[in-house]
Amino acid sequence: MNSTRMRITTIAKKELVEFVRDWRTIVAILVIPVLMFPLLFILFPLLLEAEAQELDELIVDVELQADDLPDGFQSALEYSSINLTFAELDAVENLTEPGTAMEKLRSGEVDAVVRVRANNSTWQYAVLHMSTSEQSNEARSRVLLNLGEWEQNETRNRLVAVDLDPDATLNPLQWNGSIAQGDVASKGEQAGLALSLFIPLVLAVWTFSSAIQPSIDMTAGERERGTLEALLGLPCTRAELLFGKWLAVATITAAGVLLQIAGLTFAIGYLATSDIISAPTMTLGVVALLCVAVLLFAITVVAFELALAMRAHSVKEAGSVLGPAVLLILFPALFTQVINLDGIELFWFAIPVVNVLLALRELLLNRVVPVHVLVWMVSSAVYATLAALYAARQFNREDIVTTLS
Amino acid sequence: MDDTLLQVQSVSKLFGEVQALNNISLTINKGEIIGLVGSNGAGKTTLLRLLAGVYRPTKGTLQMADGTTVEAGRHHLGVVPESTGLYSRLTAWENIRYHSRLHGVKDEESWARTLHYATLLDMTPHLGRHTKGFSRGMRQKTALLRALAHHPSLLLLDEPTAGLDVTSARTVKKLVKTLGEDGKTIVYSTHQLPEAEQVCSRIIIVHNGEIRADGTPQELLQLTGQTTLEEAYVTLSSDKARSVDVEEQPAKGWSRMWRGFFTPTTPAAGGDEDE
Known part of the structure; x- marks a missing residue:
């Protein structure tokens, strides 16, 4: 060498x-x-999966404040993972004003408060929660998901009532085939x-x-x-x-x-x-x-x-x-x-x-x-x-x- | 027959504006044990580093007997720096072998030589141990073995007994004398005059970067007209010694300004007294 x-x-x-x-x-x-x-x-x-599963198994407490409710609204929220209680609607002008919900949410007595009131042929609603609490966020997500489904059903029912095809009216432009297949990259x-x-x-x-x-x-x-x-x-x-x-x-x-x-x-x-x-x-x-x-x-x-x-x-x-x-x-x-x-x-x-x-x-x-x-x-x-x-x-x-x- | 091993001619060394060595000339002859004696900061280590080829002179030349430079002739040198320079995660033998290999010496050859000297230094049982737990004396002995393993012509020892207990220092000095008797050439730096007198055949007094005297102990006494070497040394180095660490460059520019910013000034002399 x-x-x-x-x-x-x-x-x-x-x-x-x-x-x-x-x-x-x-x-x-x-x-x-x-x-x-x-x-x-x-x-x-x-670990993330385990955490998500733990969250899924949680039962959240939701208070529903309303003087009157549309048909099927209550049943839309009545799931085994939501413990639903009822209360009179707070005397608030704007549904997002905290009112009595403030103390209940901050103390953890309830995880979310849903307020609903009639407004002519439509309904107004708001979901109050505390964004720093994971359980409260989860309660809000579940409520919004269920209300979204109720709203979709209600829209379909209203369209059918006036003799309109819900699919054609709501989705005039529809994807055909598999989304993944549309990407030519391997x-x-x-x-x-x-x-x-x-x-x-x-x-x-x-x-x-x-x-x-x-x-x-x-x-x-x-x-x-x-x-x-x-x-x-x-x-x-x-x-x-x-x-x-x-x-x-x-x-x-x-x-x-x-x-x-x-x-x-x-x-x-x-x-x-x-x-x-x-x-x-x-x-x-x-x-x-x-x-x-x-x-x-x-x-x-x-x-x-x-x-x-x-x-x-x-x-x-x-x-x-x-x-x-x-x-x-x-x-x-x-x-x-x-x-x-x-x-x-x-x-x-x-x-x-x-x-x-x-x-x-x-x-x-x-x-x-x-x-x-x-x-x-x-x-x-x-x-x-x-x-x-x-x-x-x-x-x-x-x-x-x-x-x- | 010419006995010259290394010739130092009009060598000066500057660090920035600081003159560490000034116009040094000396001849190192084969078989001599030369004591470099001087106070801290006198320039002993600088001179040894020049002899080892670690530093290059600012002026002058250092030449081996065969006409080559010190850098080119480093395989003839065995160096023991003051810090010993051992790797703590290697064993004593691995430290020795590492340097020997870099000198181009075969393991069997350096092992045989190491065993020979290790017996004299009572180090044989420790050759396979990591040097991490070694005492100062053991470290110094290992560094000596390392410097000897490739059979150098010139041994440069920088304060080899500094910090050693009496027994270890005695063993090291005894080995140096034995090596001298065997014909090895040794430059031995120390600030202990009695030690130099005990070990060396020739003493060079270095003071403030200059050679003040060069000769046998007897010659130094004659030169100064004193009766003891200590008195001779005091006579030769009567001017005030400069501050130590001439090699350490003072901080410049930004570093100096930044350091100064966070350094309070010392109180003036008598500053506490009320006017």
Whole structure:
């Protein structure tokens, strides 16, 4: 093995050995990404479902205030899940004026109050509730749903009474066929669209944030612990030192990102069995380009973070610089989600961070536009080189050992 | 036959506007144990870092006997910095092996040498232990083993007994003397004059970035006309020592302004007295 390569791999191996011996870092950078998507896509919906079921089983207390009621109105509200009580209509001009309902709703005596009064040939109504109480919101929803059904029946009855066809009168324009069939995009393509809205964001943020801790540990950490001086006295160049450390951080980051993708794939596979989402359609070439995009991004990010951390005099200082630097990724990442990919201008693919995120979005949609690929690839390579040069400059600074004196 | 191992010629080192070393010239000969003696901030560590190739001189040259620069000849050097520079999540042997590998030395070779010196330092049972729980003495001994494992021609030791208990310091000094007897060249930085007298064959007094004297203990006494080395040292460094940490750059620009904004001024002398 040539001596430069040997020294770079020796440095990288040592950094990795030190890394795997710290179980806390392993949990933070490797275990959490594996579990993140399964927890988000499987456990979280299950929890939501359980909560919704619990709400469905609730019996809500509703007070009906009316002096007179239209036919079938009371029976429309009399469901097993609604405990209906009756009261005289409050003397209010406007039905939404709180009146006596205020105290009853705030104290939780009832979950909703329905007021009804006749108004010539129509009826006026209002539902009072407390929006900060889930039970009250649920009561309101059930009341509105049931009243909606009553209103629909009443409308039909009135149309029939004047010899009109309710269907033709209410729906003169009717959809024919299945709504899903009207979309020519395949399920895989639809899945690609859904995933392209958040996967680039998560990948970018995770790549950046998972490189922070190892970058700091291998630079400012070494400086603070006094191990850097001994290292700088060895017969290896600072460029070899930088590349060795870069290789280690990139390996850790890549492992974190790959594990995250594995967790995501598992979660999508699980969801695909329940017809919620399909696996996105992607050719092998697209997958390869996707890996190139992430790799170029990782090269840039890791070099940039190593450089920033090397500039810091201590771990604390490095943390206070690199922590907020996540925003440099987060803001462009959020912005990229709203950029319309159809007819997109070419310059977007040359803007740092945005270029890779847009590339990921396009690729997840299984779109390969050669000119776009060329621009994001070249611009990413340029940014990666600039970041590496910047990092090399920081590593060549003579004062990186001065704080040890 | 020329015994020169390393030649330092008119070397000056500036950190910003601070002159850490001023026009230093010296020759390091094979087999010498040279004591670099000076107060804190005298410039000993700066000189050692220049000798180790960690710093580049602002002026002057440092040249190995074969005409190469110090950077190019770093595989001839064994360095023990004051901080020892051990990785706490690695074992003592892993720390040693890491540096040896970067020196291009085979594991078997460095292991054999480590075992030899570890026996002298009573460190053999600890080679497989993580250095996290090591005492200062054990850390210093491990750093010494690490510096010796690739068989260097020149050993640079920055205050190797600082913070050590009497027994550990004695063991380290004994090893240094043994190495000297075996023909190793050693530069030994310390601010303890008796220690330098005990260990070194040649003493260089560094003060305020300058070499004030360079010779055997006897020569220093003759030069100053004193009867003890302590008196000789006081005579040679009679001017006030500069403030420490000449390498630490003062904060500039925005950092300095920001820090100053939140730093109250100290009361003026006698400020509490009522007029």
